[in-house]
Amino acid sequence: MMRSAAILLALPLLAASMLALSFRANNRNNGSMIVAGEKREYLIHVPPRYDRTRAVPLVISMHGAGGWPAQQMRMSGWNRVSDREGFIVVYPSGADTAGPRIWRPSDVRYLAALIDKLESDYNIDRTRIYANGFSNGGGMSSMLSCTMSDRLAAVGLVGAAHTVPWRWCRDPHPIPMISIHGTADRFAPYLGGPSPVAPAGNPFPSIAVWASKWAARNHCSSSAQTRTAAVTRTTWSNCSNNDDVVLEAITGAGHQWFGGTPLPEYFVGRDTRAIDTTAELWSFFQAHTLPQTRS
DSSP, X not given: OHHHHHHHHHHHXXXXXXHHHHHHHHTOOOEEEEETTEEEEEEEEOOTTOOTTSOEEEEEEEOOTTOXXXXXXXXXXXXXXXXXXXXXXXXXXOBOOSSSOBOOGXXXXXXXXXXXXXHHHSOEEEEEEEEEEETHHHHHHHHHHHHOTTTOSEEEEESOOOOSOGGGOOOOOOOOEEEEEETTOSSSOTTOXXXXXXXXXXXXXXXXXXXXXXXXXXXXXXXXXXXOSSEEEEEEESOGGGOOEEEEEETTOOSOOTTSSOOOHHHHOOOOSSOOHHHHXXXXXXXXXXXXXXO
C-alpha cells in the first residue's frame, strides 16, 4: 500500500515535469547574442524558398510584456505570410528580468545589434526592414522609430502600450506608421488614462492623439476616415516622402492581435475576425521602402 501511495503521489510530479519539458521544447528560441554584457535571445524564421543571392525584407515582431518569442509567433501568424511572400521574420525576446519579460528604452541597443547580426548572416534588403509589436512590443516599435529612422522603412503598433511620453522622441524624421487598436482595450486604453499595467502615476496616452502627433511629425496635410460596422480607419496623407500614417480603431474590441490566435477574452476583452492584423501590417509595409533621405 505504501508503494502504491508513493506511485500515486509521484504521478502529478511526473506529469508536471513532462508538461514543463514539452513547453520548453515548443517555446525554444533558436538564436542568441551578447549585448552590453547581457545574453539576449531571439527566434528567427527563414522561409523555405530563401535564396542567398536575392535580398529579402526583414520583419521584426515583438511580444507584449509577459510574452515571449514563440507566443508572439503563434499569435501573429507572421510565419505563414513569410513563407508565402519570401521575407525573413524574427521575434526578439524582451529583457529576461526577475519579473515578466519586458521591453525597455535601453533595448534599442540590442535591437540595433540584432539587425546588424541578421544583415551579416542573411541577404537582407536594407531598404525594407520593418518593426512591429503587440502591447509593450508596440510601444517598443514606436521607440525604435525615434532611434532607428535611418534603418526602418515603416513600423506597426498593435494594442500599443506607450510607456514613454511623446517628448521622449527627439528624432524629427518622418517614418510611416500604422496603428491597430481596440476601442474597449482596458490594458492600453484607446482614450488613454490609467491601466492595470501602466506605471504608477504615469497613465497611457490617447491612441488617437498619439497618431495625430505622428501625423504632425510626418508633416501630413490631410486626413480622411472610412467606417464599417467594426473598423474606423483614419488615414493621414500628403506627408513628407509619402510617409503616411494610418489608425485602425476596432469598435468594442479588447487587447488582442485581431485575426491571429486570440488571447482569453475573459481577461483581455473581445476578439474579432473583422480584421486580419498581420495582413493589414504587411500590406502597409509593402507600400513603403526606406528613402535615401533617411538612410
